[in-house]
């Protein structure tokens with residue numbers, strides 16, 4: 001089990017972004033983490049994978065436990081070795097490297113099982129196998145997302161943290177991502193799925209958390225969240241015009257991203 | 262014609278020295294975004310190490326030993342002086358590398374003494390005939406060694422786990438971290454590689470004429486080489502280094518006759534003249550990426 005207890009995270013010594021978050025990801029499950037832009041979802045994943053340092057972020061309170069052992073403060077490489085891998089927001093493939101080189105970098109900590117994991121990933125993504133000598137920067141958005149997920153699987157993780165894998169993908173590809181999450185989980189990997197596409201995430205998850213400005217405001221079995229119209233309307237922005245609204249959000253989000261970079 | 266070709270071979274020979282140094286600059290730059298001005302010191306440390314070792318081990322064993330020694334030195338310097346600076350502004354770190362250069366050179370100067378030290382190479386200034394041309398043996402040896410080293414280096418970056426990790430980290434450090442690549446390891450490895458390459462370059466520079474306390478100045482010509490080739494391109498470093506060597510050599514051979522109005526010794530400044538020309542046309546170098554900023 002991957003567990004977060006009462007976690008507080010501060011950026012740049014002043015910006016309190018997570019205000020006492022607690023969350024449990026039981027082994028074998030799929031857990032969805034939902035919430036609007038800026039709620040702190042990505043920050044939570046950074047805390048789980050040791051990437052806060054890069055962003056001048058710091059855990060000021062609380063703990064992260066992996067199978068009961070505290071792991072906050074470990075470096076990313078150590079966490080990957082212990083079985084926690086993250087697929088970052090925005091795919092972040094190594095665009096200058098070929099598809100297979102990307103995958104091999106993913107296997108950096110698992111050199112011994114590299115060949116075996118490569119077979120597994122190619123099994124999941126036959127398309128990547130076809131393109132394995134191509135420079136990955138020329139893949140389509142959907143293919144790049146597959147590559148990002150495949151790359152994380154190359155480390156043979158027990159816990160896979162996915163940050164908005166469906167972002168910017170066409171509906172048919174979103175369905176593919178969903179099926180993929182189910183398949184990865186079926187093969188024995190526990191998944192923490194961060195999504196803005198609440199319907200998709202809840203349709204595969206066992207349990208759902210909703211986050212708002214650095215706090216967990218809702219913590220229920222996924223089926224309940226999905227069934228409750230009020231929750232959908234208030235927390236997930238999925239009222240009658242849900243589709244339109246979330247589409248606008250996505251566009252807004254992408255624009256914001258561009259300003260930031 | 263024969264003269265031109267001979268001059269060309271000399272240029273390629275000297276150019277290999279610049280190319281190896283330029284590779285070091287580029288490798289460190291790609292890994293850390295810092296231009297390491299410590300390269301001249303590592304170069305001279307390599308030459309001096311060879312000059313001291315060659316007597317006991319023989320020249321051919323002394324060179325790899327010196328390369329390892331200087332790689333180790335660079336590793337230590339990175340650990341002690343650079344790693345604690347991670348996250349500081351790049352120019353601060355660059356200034357620190359300048360300091361490292363001065364300190365290491367002062368120490369190494371103690372091992373040079375006031376005279377010229379021979380590196381103990383078997384070539385001296387002897388000539389060999391290749392296809393009707395009379396060229397110095399050392400130029401051929403330098404060019405061949407560089408070809409082998411460059412091939413090994415490219416194979417390293419292409420096929421090995423650490424080479425791939427370094428390329429990934431150069432492209433996107435955070436994402437490389439997320440894959441379990443240790444960025445500390447990438448920094449260390451880049452400095453070690455740069456140190457080892459500089460040591461071999463220094464040995465080359467010392468063949469024939471030996472080394473003295475001013476030999477390090479040769480390393481400065483690697484700067485035009487990386488500007489010409491592009492700060493972030495390994496292939497560019499090699500081609501830039503060779504090109505600078507060739508142009509310099511041709512100018513040295515012919516400028517006196519063809520353009521005497523440029524004065525004597527114009528060859529000395531040609532690397533910088535070439536650099537300025539390239540900067541006017543392609544500010545990011547012939548093979549560099551346009552985004553690379555230059556201050």
Ligand SMILES: Nc1ncnc2c1ncn2[C@@H]1O[C@H](COP(=O)(O)OP(=O)(O)OP(=O)(O)O)[C@@H](O)[C@H]1O
Nearest residue numbers: 011015017035036037038039040041042043044055
């Ligand atoms: N490196 C940083 N330095 C300072 N503040 C940051 C940093 N990264 C994120 N923040 C702030 O922390 C808050 C939470 O950001 P975070 O990226 O975790 O949200 P999110 O839920 O992932 O949002 P999104 O859906 O847009 O990805 C935001 O207010 C954001 O501006």
Ligand SMILES: [Mg+2]
Nearest residue numbers: 041042043089
């Ligand atoms: Mg986010």
